[in-house]
Structure formats: C-alpha cells, structure tokens
Amino acid sequence: MQKINPTSRIWIRRILIIALFVVTESRYASGQCNWGFTTTIQPSVCAASGKITITLTGANAGTLTNLLYSLEPVVQGGFAIAPNSSPLLENIPPGQYKVRVQAVCGSEQVSSLQDVQVRGNYVPFKAVLSQKRQALNGCNTGQASLLLTPGKAPFT
Structure with missing residues (x-):
C-alpha cells in the first residue's frame, strides 16, 4: 500500500472541507425562501x-x-x-x-x-306563477301573474 505524502493529505482535507461547505450552503439557501x-x-x-x-x-x-x-x-x-x-x-x-x-x-x-x-347574503328568489284570467276559445286574452320573492328588482 502506498503512503500519501503530507502535501497531498492537506489538499485532500481542503477539498473535503470545501465540498462539505458547498453542500451545506446550497442546502441552507434552498430552505430559506421567505415569502x-x-x-x-x-x-x-x-x-x-x-x-x-x-x-x-x-x-x-x-x-x-x-x-x-x-x-x-x-x-x-x-x-x-x-x-x-x-x-x-x-x-x-x-x-x-x-x-x-x-x-x-x-x-x-x-x-x-x-x-x-x-361572505354573502344572497338568497335565490322563488317564482310563483298564477292565472289571473283564462283565455277564451282560441283568443289570447288570458292573463298570468308572476311573483318573485325575496329578491330585488330589476330581475334580468
């Protein structure tokens, strides 16, 4: 087995420390999104x-x-x-x-x-249709009444 000289050992340590710092920094930066x-x-x-x-x-x-x-x-x-x-x-x-x-x-x-x-206080209206006057034989003389409640006019 070959021995590692002291200069190489120092460089290996430096590279490992830098790699650890980069990994730690990138992890820290991505987790720090303040919004x-x-x-x-x-x-x-x-x-x-x-x-x-x-x-x-x-x-x-x-x-x-x-x-x-x-x-x-x-x-x-x-x-x-x-x-x-x-x-x-x-x-x-x-x-x-x-x-x-x-x-x-x-x-x-x-x-x-x-x-x-x-929030909202909308209440759907109800329509009540009633006959006021019957139409005579074939004539359109009848009348109907439409009551919308509760609601506010105009109804469109």
Missing part, C-alpha cells in the same frame, strides 16, 4: 360574485417564478378554481375555501395554503 401571501376578499352579493385578490409578501416574494393561484373547496365537490396565473380569483359563491399559491423559489418548488371565507 407568504395575504388575501383581500370581496363578498358575494349575487349567487357567485365574490372576489379574492392575492398579494405576495416577504423578502423573497419578488424572486418567485412559475406562480399558480387556485381555490380549493373545504366541502368535497364544492366550488373550485383550477391553478392559473392570475392573482385575482372571481365569480366565487359564498362559503369556506382554501387559497393555494404554488411557485418556484430558486430551484425549489414551494407552496402555501390559507383558509378564507367569502
């Missing part, structure tokens, strides 16, 4: 007119790439918005949801989830 988001919620005044505006926060918010915003229902089968690039989620009915933001920070896939509630 989050806030939501501004507008209530739903119709059946589905709520809006959620998402604003990124944190020191690394400006470095995020491949951003995707989505809305997930809390109740299975509920209203959802598939991942897309717009930070404005619209046409949302009242209810409980989870807002998800996905991105790439450096080379790491990151994601954050936040519970939200879209």
